[in-house]
Amino acid sequence: MYVGVVMNPIAGMGGRVGLKGTDGKVEEARARGAEPRAPDRARRAMERLAAVAPETDVSTVADPMGERIVREAGFSPVRVVDPFDGDEERSEPEGETTAEHTRRAVREFLEEGVDLVLFVGGDGTATDVAAALEGSEVPMLGVPAGVKVYSSVFAVSPEDAAEVAATFSRTERREVMDIDEDAYREGEVHPELRGVAHVPVAEDLQSSKQTASGTVESLAEGVAEDVRAREGEGVTYVLGPGSTVGAIKAELGFSPSPIGVDVWRDGEVVALDATESEILAELGEENVVVVSPIGGQGFVFGRGNPQLSPAVIRECDVTIVASRAKLDDVRALRVDTDDPDLDDELAGWVRVRVGKFETRMMKIV
Secondary structure (H helix, E strand, C coil): CEEEEEEECCCCCCCCCCCCCCCCHHHHHHHHHCCCHHHHHHHHHHHHHHHHHCCCCEEEEECCCCHHHHCCCCCCCCCCEECCCCEEEEECCCCCCCCCHHHHHHHHHHHCCCEEEEEEEEEEHHHHHHHHHCCCCCCEEEECCCCCCCCEEEEECHHHHHHHHHHCCEEEEEEEEEEEHHHHHCCEEEEEEEEEEECCCCCEEEECCCCCCCHHHHHHHHHHHHHHHHCCCCCCEECCHHHHHHHHHHHCCCCCCCCCCEEEEEEEECCCCCCHHHHHHHHCCCCEEECCCCCCCCCCECCCCCCCCHHHHCEEEEEEEHHHHHHHCCCEEEECCCCCCHHHCCCEEEEECCCCCCEEEEEEE
């Protein structure tokens, strides 16, 4: 197996600081104290690949797009592509790269004859990789590191990406999706098809996101009644994004941030569209995070809600809510928090609220 590895070093930076994405927002993300997410995700994938398939030949891209991480995992690159050759100003190791840098690197991989392009990023990176691969049959596989991750070309986790890369024997055509991040920040979600690419066939790939379906009025009413029953006790409710939890927010009587995280305590909103740091600042002695799995994928944490970081989750009891229709579309629930130990702690059977009083048992895998 000969794998080309490319990383978008800024992917996912805007998530925990409440920017809903990083496109065009890198400087603002840094100003808010955002830390790079992609390097750790890439490191986890490469270390697993070195463990399960150490004989893999690897080419990669000059830093900040992957070289150091590939070498630290124990691989000696067949080639290090330099997409910055000819640039008047080369990016610093933690500097911003462009879509064209990604496309140049992937075109170089094609010329080298790689069997697979393993990329680390989000939907924007997937779009760039797919564009460079158009017309070829070389497959691509994503290590999820973005905020949104709507495309079905990503593995479930960095480790799963390595396992799939090491073991796949066939591919299929899958959709590359992306959305307008400015519209997304305003609460409008309009996924657009950006390409179709060959992707390894495996169980550990996520499906495309689907919009919510089914009625959630009785569910929202029941949860809101439970929340109101505890007013005056100082319980802090961290209410995640999405239409299902949004219905609960509306039932509580406030206009929610449609795709943001809002914090509620004792009958009032104490933080609207909160960042990770703002959520942590509002947590008290008793905290409950209310989340709904992403339709079609089943992710409870790790897709679309990076503000709900491991530090936040560890301080909260977790309540999962979902419509029956949504649960009918998923075989299991998933988590991908950036903390493998926390993922293991969250795994297992959980009770998901599906109505005013009804619950259903689902397994987090």
